[in-house]
Amino acid sequence: MVEDKPIKFSGRCVSVHYGASRALHNVDIDIPDRNVTALIGPSGCGKSSLLRVFNRMNDVISNARVTGEVRMDGIDIYAPDVDPVLLRARVGMVFQKPAPFPRSVYENVAYGPRLHGLARTKARLDMLVERSLRRAGLWDEVKDRLSMPAPGLSVGQQQRLVLARSLAIDPDVILMDEPASSLDPIATARLEALIEELKTRYCIIIVTHSMAQAARISDHTAFLHKGELIEFDQTERLFTNPADIRTQDYITGRFG
Amino acid sequence: MTDAPHEKASIASLAMTRRMHRRRAAETRFRLYGRASVIFSMAALGWLLLSIAATGLSAFTQHWVDLDLDVRAESATDNDRRRLADALAGGFGVQADDAVRQELLALVSASAATDALARNAERSGATLRLTVPVSDQADQYYKGRVDASRPAAQRRLTDRQIAWLDRWADEEQVERRFNRGLFVNPDSRDPERAGLASAILGSVMIVLIAGALALPVGIGAAIYLDGFAPQTGWGGRLTRALEVNINNLAAVPAIVFGLLGLAVFINVFGLARSIPLVGGLVLALRMFPTIVIASRAALRAVPDSLTDSALSLGASRMQAVFNHKVPIAAPAMLTGSIIGMAQALGETAPLLMIGMVAFVTAVPESPLDPATALPVQIFLWSGSAEAAWAERASAAIIVLLAVLMVINGVAIVLRERLQRRRSL
Amino acid sequence: MIDPAPFYMIVIVAALMVGAYRMVHGRAARMVAEFRTETTLPDAQPRHHARLAAALVGLAGVAIYLIGLAARGGDPTLAEDAVWLAAIVLGPAAVTGLCLANVRPDFAARARVEYMAETGLMALALVALLTTVGIVGSLVFEASLFFRNVSVLDFLFGTHWSPQTPIRAGQAGQSGAFGAVPVFAGTFLVTLIAMVVAAPVGLMVAIYLSEYASSRTRAVAKPAIEVLAGIPSVVYGFFALISVGPLIRDAADWLGFGVSAQSALAVGLVMGVMIIPLVSSLSDDVIRAVPQSLRNSSTALGATRSETLKRVVFRSALPGIIGAFLLAISRAIGETMIVVMAASRAATLTGNPFDAVTTVTVQIVALLTGDQVFDSPRTLAAFALGLVLFVITLLLNIGALAVVNRYRVRFE
CATH class of the missing domain: 1.10.3720.10 (MetI-like)
Known part of the structure; x- marks a missing residue:
């Protein structure tokens, strides 16, 4: 079902529990690199839990438990010798609501490189900030106001700023958790265009509520339902010719 | 192709991994600072409680001595102290001179013994059997706080006195009893007879007066600010000024309220110093902002939807607030108020300002009689050098802390109870 | 011992309030029975009339007592004075009469009671303001007396503090x-x-x-x-x-x-x-x-x-x-x-x-x-x-x- 692109993540029997409740059950999935993979499904289907498996954000939740095997480029990211902090340096994440730190635009973007010691000189840091802002399509709008407080930007700009913040640590993967849900249609369109551009460099996994959005921007789509991966296929095929009746029902709007 | 070669590949560059060691070390250090801070705080608390328990618990018992006094021979003199000393000398079979008398009188609570002698004056002519507390020095000795091996110049008891005390102990004349006097006696110049009765009663009066004034006024003010105060225009400005004012008042040092009480209640209104009424008034003012703030927080926690739905059914603002909001906020308001009263019970500085540091040897009968208060009594006793006073001050602290614990416990239990009932 | 006179006053005023409440309530109840509920305003129920009367009587009683106290220079033996005693009883009685006369189905008693209650609550909130005024006033007043003897600059910037020692021996009242x-x-x-x-x-x-x-x-x-x-x-x-x-x-x-x-x-x-x-x-x-x-x-x-x-x-x-x-x-x-x-x-x-x-x-x-x-x-x-x-x-x-x-x- 998956063609020539190399595999970035491969998950085997991945389950996620929060306390006693099971959010994800025995998911097997192979996510191709330099590609956009969309995770869709009704609320509570486990798509966000699956997303958080890839950068071990579930570790932060005190009663969360992840079982199974997840490999990134063949390395088991849940192995005991893997530091989740370093994993997250390679797997960036953009959340539903942009949360810029209450500091300047520049400081927001420079945050990651400073943490990981990516820039030895000020000039290099400036370069990194500029490059990240350019890739996030924000440079032209903020280049004259790098020292202004980031929370003063519009929500659309904020969302691109946090994207730039993730890009600044030079990740391989960008996870997006419903990144457009707090944006207006114009800002959404800009973000989608940006994702289209970024997928030439990065492996992008996006959780979305909107089937239309998944259909527009993704190359592969996974449909989850009640914690199980029902179907994973090329987007075109999944939307035109779903193999499972539940997928069919969901994309035709019969539930969800 | 899903399985990449199974070698030990690293997830990050060597530089980053190396840097990570330092970052993890910083993480561990930070965590350690946190743990150290918690341990420091708890150790400080532990040390405080232990040091007070170590000095104070022994004050809840006291040593009493049974004396068979042969007062016949000495009945010629009407000086009770001298009669007592001579009788004691007779008991030990020593010749009484002035120095001996002095040392003998320092063994028992001389004032208690002479009082007993005077009470039994008409029965003189026989052997008198008295049971009196030993002196504070002797009590400390029996409690093991006097090191007899140290040179005599470094202790208050002479070798001779220690020998006498040992003899009493050997002949089983000494008994360790519960120190009832600590609770029923007023203050005294003699530590072995000093008690907390006046202080406890004074504190009760002060807190009751303060509570009776501050609770209704504070809760009423909170209800006004929450439900009725204008929010817009000039009235709104006044409301906000009032709120800022109350917040500031809560943070004004306690001693300033004492100065206010001294200047207004004593100098302007001419009320007497050292009386619980003034103490109550001052602490009422001190408690007031605390109670307003606690009650406002309780009222604010009640959802507006409740009063809104009452208003939409045609209730007046007054009815909506008093029938729907106040009852729900009541448990929290009550708890806040009780905790405010507990704070007032421990308050000392303002009472010093209004002269409640007087030496009061009578138990007050009304809020207009001079009295002292429990925390003030602690302050007064702690100022004296003798070990027996420190012991009593510690005991008073134990009493104060126990009362505070009970009050706070009651507040918490009450809140839980009332809240549970409401949720049913 | 405490002088019992103020307590007598409290008892007298409380009794007058209860009396007023009962009388007005009774009359208003008869009125409601007479006029039927439809024609009586919801604001003019018997309890509203009665509460209004009790509140007014209480206010009148306390006011007369306080006026008396002020006139007598704070003498607490007021209760033994027949004139004041009569005033304290008759004043509220007059108020009760006024209230009885006002028991009408269209008299919005509730709004008036609530207005009074709200004003009362406001007065309680103003205690905060009063406390602050008291603190500032007393501190500023007493401090200003102090600064008549000692200059503000000496106080704020002087480096020698020893209030217990007189400047010159034998200078009574003066200190260091x-x-x-x-x-x-x-x-x-x-x-x-x-x-x-x-x-x-x-x-x-x-x-x-x-x-x-x-x-x-x-x-x-x-x-x-x-x-x-x-x-x-x-x-x-x-x-x-x-x-x-x-x-x-x-x-x-x-x-x-x-x-x-x-x-x-x-x-x-x-x-x-x-x-x-x-x-x-x-x-x-x-x-x-x-x-x-x-x-x-x-x-x-x-x-x-x-x-x-x-x-x-x-x-x-x-x-x-x-x-x-x-x-x-x-x-x-x-x-x-x-x-x-x-x-x-x-x-x-x-x-x-x-x-x-x-x-x-x-x-x-x-x-x-x-x-x-x-x-x-x-x-x-x-x-x-x-x-x-x-x-x-x-x-x-x-x-x-x-x-x-x-x-x-x-x-x-």
Whole structure:
């Protein structure tokens, strides 16, 4: 079902529990690199839990438990010798609501490189900030106001700023958790265009509520339902010719 | 192709991994600072409680001595102290001179013994059997706080006195009893007879007066600010000024309220110093902002939807607030108020300002009689050098802390109870 | 014993109120029965009329009693005076009659009762204002008397404080030097030491308990910190006096240098411990107010927990934390019992934490306890110090509130 692109993540029997409740059950999935993979499904289907498996954000939740095997480029990211902090340096994440730190635009973007010691000189840091802002399509709008407080930007700009913040640590993967849900249609369109551009460099996994959005921007789509991966296929095929009746029902709007 | 070669590949560059060691070390250090801070705080608390328990618990018992006094021979003199000393000398079979008398009188609570002698004056002519507390020095000795091996110049008891005390102990004349006097006696110049009765009663009066004034006024003010105060225009400005004012008042040092009480209640209104009424008034003012703030927080926690739905059914603002909001906020308001009263019970500085540091040897009968208060009594006793006073001050602290614990416990239990009932 | 006269008055007025309530209620009930409910306003139910009457009667009774007291110069034996007794009974009776006459179905009694109640509640809220006016008024008044004898500049900038010694022998009533700089310096030193202890420890306690501690640790440590907060300051004072001060002195002796048992260090340390709970609970509030989304973003960027705390949470909560520190400083400056019990009364100008120093609050207590004539420069000096204390703590509180409010606006 998956063609020539190399595999970035491969998950085997991945389950996620929060306390006693099971959010994800025995998911097997192979996510191709330099590609956009969309995770869709009704609320509570486990798509966000699956997303958080890839950068071990579930570790932060005190009663969360992840079982199974997840490999990134063949390395088991849940192995005991893997530091989740370093994993997250390679797997960036953009959340539903942009949360810029209450500091300047520049400081927001420079945050990651400073943490990981990516820039030895000020000039290099400036370069990194500029490059990240350019890739996030924000440079032209903020280049004259790098020292202004980031929370003063519009929500659309904020969302691109946090994207730039993730890009600044030079990740391989960008996870997006419903990144457009707090944006207006114009800002959404800009973000989608940006994702289209970024997928030439990065492996992008996006959780979305909107089937239309998944259909527009993704190359592969996974449909989850009640914690199980029902179907994973090329987007075109999944939307035109779903193999499972539940997928069919969901994309035709019969539930969800 | 899903399985990449199974070698030990690293997830990050060597530089980053190396840097990570330092970052993890910083993480561990930070965590350690946190743990150290918690341990420091708890150790400080532990040390405080232990040091007070170590000095104070022994004050809840006291040593009493049974004396068979042969007062016949000495009945010629009407000086009770001298009669007592001579009788004691007779008991030990020593010749009484002035120095001996002095040392003998320092063994028992001389004032208690002479009082007993005077009470039994008409029965003189026989052997008198008295049971009196030993002196504070002797009590400390029996409690093991006097090191007899140290040179005599470094202790208050002479070798001779220690020998006498040992003899009493050997002949089983000494008994360790519960120190009832600590609770029923007023203050005294003699530590072995000093008690907390006046202080406890004074504190009760002060807190009751303060509570009776501050609770209704504070809760009423909170209800006004929450439900009725204008929010817009000039009235709104006044409301906000009032709120800022109350917040500031809560943070004004306690001693300033004492100065206010001294200047207004004593100098302007001419009320007497050292009386619980003034103490109550001052602490009422001190408690007031605390109670307003606690009650406002309780009222604010009640959802507006409740009063809104009452208003939409045609209730007046007054009815909506008093029938729907106040009852729900009541448990929290009550708890806040009780905790405010507990704070007032421990308050000392303002009472010093209004002269409640007087030496009061009578138990007050009304809020207009001079009295002292429990925390003030602690302050007064702690100022004296003798070990027996420190012991009593510690005991008073134990009493104060126990009362505070009970009050706070009651507040918490009450809140839980009332809240549970409401949720049913 | 207390004079019983005021209690008689209370009983009389209460009885009149009950009487008025019953009479008006009865009449209004008959009226309602007569007119049928439809024609009676919902605002004019019998209980509303009756409450209005009782409230008015009570007011009238109390007013007449107070007028009487004022006219008699506060003589409490008023109850024995037949004229006033008659006035207190007849006045309210007249009011009752007026109310009875007003029992009509279209008379909105409830609105009037509620207006009165609301005014009453407002009066209660104004007690706060009255207290502040009282504090400011008395401090300013007494301090101004003091500044007639001692110039403000000498007081604020003089470096010699010794109010107990007369300037010249035999000069009755006059007393010594009132240069408060050593007193302020001592206060500053003790506060500084207290904050050096309380600020980092309180902050780290808040962080550790909310971010790191296991629930078991929390279950032990949180109540312990609350106990620490609930202990009266006189107990801390005693602790400093009998345990900490001597311990530091003995430790210094052992190390070979002499330190007073009343050292600023001992006092400051104990005060710091006392303030830890204040700092930690205020910091806890502001740290909790930092949105979780900021922490998640930082974690997702590969920050460790302490990095997130230091670089994001602290920075975001900084205004609130500063506000908490300002309030803690204000508390330390105004704290009285610890210093009165464990610090020195002699004013020495020193920056050495091992020396004994005095503070503003110690001097206020020293000047006002003991048998002294009021209005002597010594007692008045206490009010001048009190005024300084009030102004400084007020500025700190206002500053803290302003910082915290600005911080709130940013996250809402």
